[in-house]
Amino acid sequence: MQTPPWESTQHSLQQTIEARLLAHTQNRWGHVPARLAESMAYSLLDGGKRMRPILCLGFAQALGPLQPCAYDAAMAVEMVHCYSLIHDDLPAMDDDALRRGRPTNHKVYGEAMAILAGDALLTEAFAVLSGPLGAPLSAEESGIRACLCQELAVAAGALGMVGGQVLDTDEGRPAELAYLLRLHKMKTGALIKAACRMGVLAAGGNAQALHAAETYGEAIGLAFQIADDLLDVVATPEAMGKPTGADAAAGRATFPAILSFEKAQAMAREQVDMALAALGQVEPTPGLLAGLARFAVERKH
Amino acid sequence: MQTPPWESTQHSLQQTIEARLLAHTQNRWGHVPARLAESMAYSLLDGGKRMRPILCLGFAQALGPLQPCAYDAAMAVEMVHCYSLIHDDLPAMDDDALRRGRPTNHKVYGEAMAILAGDALLTEAFAVLSGPLGAPLSAEESGIRACLCQELAVAAGALGMVGGQVLDTDEGRPAELAYLLRLHKMKTGALIKAACRMGVLAAGGNAQALHAAETYGEAIGLAFQIADDLLDVVATPEAMGKPTGADAAAGRATFPAILSFEKAQAMAREQVDMALAALGQVEPTPGLLAGLARFAVERKH
Numbered sequence: 001m002q003t004p005p006w007e008s009t010q011h012s013l014q015q016t017i018e019a020r021l022l023a024h025t026q027n028r029w030g031h032v033p034a035r036l037a038e039s040m041a042y043s044l045l046d047g048g049k050r051m052r053p054i055l056c057l058g059f060a061q062a063l064g065p066l067q068p069c070a071y072d073a074a075m076a077v078e079m080v081h082c083y084s085l086i087h088d089d090l091p092a093m094d095d096d097a098l099r100r101g102r103p104t105n106h107k108v109y110g111e112a113m114a115i116l117a118g119d120a121l122l123t124e125a126f127a128v129l130s131g132p133l134g135a136p137l138s139a140e141e142s143g144i145r146a147c148l149c150q151e152l153a154v155a156a157g158a159l160g161m162v163g164g165q166v167l168d169t170d171e172g173r174p175a176e177l178a179y180l181l182r183l184h185k186m187k188t189g190a191l192i193k194a195a196c197r198m199g200v201l202a203a204g205g206n207a208q209a210l211h212a213a214e215t216y217g218e219a220i221g222l223a224f225q226i227a228d229d230l231l232d233v234v235a236t237p238e239a240m241g242k243p244t245g246a247d248a249a250a251g252r253a254t255f256p257a258i259l260s261f262e263k264a265q266a267m268a269r270e271q272v273d274m275a276l277a278a279l280g281q282v283e284p285t286p287g288l289l290a291g292l293a294r295f296a297v298e299r300k301h
Numbered sequence: 302m303q304t305p306p307w308e309s310t311q312h313s314l315q316q317t318i319e320a321r322l323l324a325h326t327q328n329r330w331g332h333v334p335a336r337l338a339e340s341m342a343y344s345l346l347d348g349g350k351r352m353r354p355i356l357c358l359g360f361a362q363a364l365g366p367l368q369p370c371a372y373d374a375a376m377a378v379e380m381v382h383c384y385s386l387i388h389d390d391l392p393a394m395d396d397d398a399l400r401r402g403r404p405t406n407h408k409v410y411g412e413a414m415a416i417l418a419g420d421a422l423l424t425e426a427f428a429v430l431s432g433p434l435g436a437p438l439s440a441e442e443s444g445i446r447a448c449l450c451q452e453l454a455v456a457a458g459a460l461g462m463v464g465g466q467v468l469d470t471d472e473g474r475p476a477e478l479a480y481l482l483r484l485h486k487m488k489t490g491a492l493i494k495a496a497c498r499m500g501v502l503a504a505g506g507n508a509q510a511l512h513a514a515e516t517y518g519e520a521i522g523l524a525f526q527i528a529d530d531l532l533d534v535v536a537t538p539e540a541m542g543k544p545t546g547a548d549a550a551a552g553r554a555t556f557p558a559i560l561s562f563e564k565a566q567a568m569a570r571e572q573v574d575m576a577l578a579a580l581g582q583v584e585p586t587p588g589l590l591a592g593l594a595r596f597a598v599e600r601k602h
Binding site: 029031033036037040070082087090092093110111113115116118119120122123124125126127129130131133137139140142143145146147149150152153154157158159162163165166167169170173179279 | 305330332333336337338341384388390393394411412413414416417419420421423424425426427428430431432434438440441444446447448450451453454455457458459460464466467469470471474494
């Protein structure tokens with residue numbers, strides 16, 4: 001069976017990101033205290049799906065040749081995602097021992113180092129995003145980089161990802177659809193949307209392209225989250241690389257728990273349709289971005 | 302007795318910073334989950350000395366009228382300092398119950414919220430620094446803001462503050478002056494130096510002014526740290542707002558422990574002299590910056 005073209009694009013972008021992240025740890029972390037650099041790299045180079053940086057580069061390359069700031073935006077988004085996983089796994093938060101089939105950061109390096117590695121990765125994202133060290137930038141690129149920093153900071157902070165995490169850890173949270181939607185829009189949606197928008201910003205895209213990235217990002221962010229909830233019900237621990245059935249065991253208010261499994265499935269498919277419709281002029285012929293949108297609900301892990 | 306002029310300048314800048322930080326929490330955090338906003342504000346508005354933002358504004362106003370990005374740089378530096386204190390106080394780190402005479406963040410809001418409040422303040426620093434939300438920036442200001450983001454990110458991250466914290470928590474650390482100097486240069490010096498440099502960058506200062514800010518910042522950063530170590534030996538808990546004598550009780554390798562009390566005092570004074578000498582053209586007549594340098598070693602708390 002021939003690999004569909006969008007999957008080879010995805011694979012090639014994923015390899016590019018892996019190579020850039022590896023080169024970054026090698027070129028920039030030589031003077032970082034060794035144990036800290038090791039702890040940061042343990043989580044950053046852990047073979048994740050790289051969905052956010054792929055979306056970022058996907059939008060950027062749909063609009064023209066990839067510029068240095070698009071690669072930097074992709075790396076920065078992944079660093080923020082990575083830090084959030086390290087902190088989410090901490091004993092005081094979700095207290096998870098496994099992540100993608102490996103011991104979590106604090107299980108290997110201890111709690112203090114995991115907190116600091118997360119802090120350092122979050123900070124590093126903005127070091128990367130603000131420009132190459134010591135190199136002067138054109139006025140155009142400075143403007144783009146200031147916008148990229150703002151986009152990422154707003155999406156990742158108290159009004160976005162961190163705020164969503166707070167809503168998620170609220171023990172008195174209501175088991176209501178509106179609350180769940182707000183929670184996931186902030187906790188996972190904001191960063192996915194930002195990844196898409198940052199690709200457009202890095203490519204110097206217009207307001208129409210930004211709007212498309214926003215609609216697409218919001219929709220597939222939600223579709224991915226609903227699919228995660230559905231997979232926790234039906235997937236095997238082997239396929240997921242972590243225990244499954246945890247949501248139901250904990251009595252957690254998930255999309256299938258609140259809506260029913262079938263209605264949650266339908267809602268995820270609706271979101272994918274919205275994402276595909278938004279692509280219009282950014283990707284007129286279905287390619288990577290359309291493929292990823294479908295993958296959000298069709299994946300088995 | 303008449304208040305020396307530099308102290309009234311310091312007081313006025315401190316009030317400006319308090320007012321800006323308060324306005325920021327009121328204007329920008331309205332949609333942040335309430336408990337998170339409360340936890341962030343608890344630590345950010347706790348009446349600290351505001352030394353870093355005062356240094357930032359001090360350098361900026363020595364070079365011309367204060368611009369919006371100077372105020373934003375000052376707030377961002379304080380947010381980073383504040384986040385670092387919240388995380389340093391956590392049970393997995395220094396496990397401190399008191400900070401400036403009040404319960405630490407995690408004692409009031411719990412460990413998970415303290416981790417998240419710290420994460421959010423760090424992220425917010427870059428949201429503030431990258432520009433006013435949704436407002437277009439001139440090419441010049443974009444360039445300055447991209448530089449400010451980079452300056453702060455490098456100083457606060459794995460090569461600076463976070464890296465220094467790792468060195469400080471290393472249980473097998475050698476009791477050597479060279480190690481202690483490297484540790485403090487990263488842990489506290491990098492952010493103080495960045496605060497000074499960011500003031501110059503925000504004011505569009507030249508390379509000479511940047512160099513002066515760097516020398517001054519490094520020297521008073523070290524002087525402050527040595528003075529902290531000395532105060533832990535001689536100050537009262539009431540004056541410090543926290544228990545004293547903790548370094549000696551823990552057998553910690555401090556400047557007085559390694560050098561002797563008198564030699565550490567002399568080293569702090571040397572640093573102050575270096576800082577004063579660097580000021581030259583930035584502050585030709587001794588004012589705020591000279592006063593702060595002397596205060597570093599003359600303070601009683």
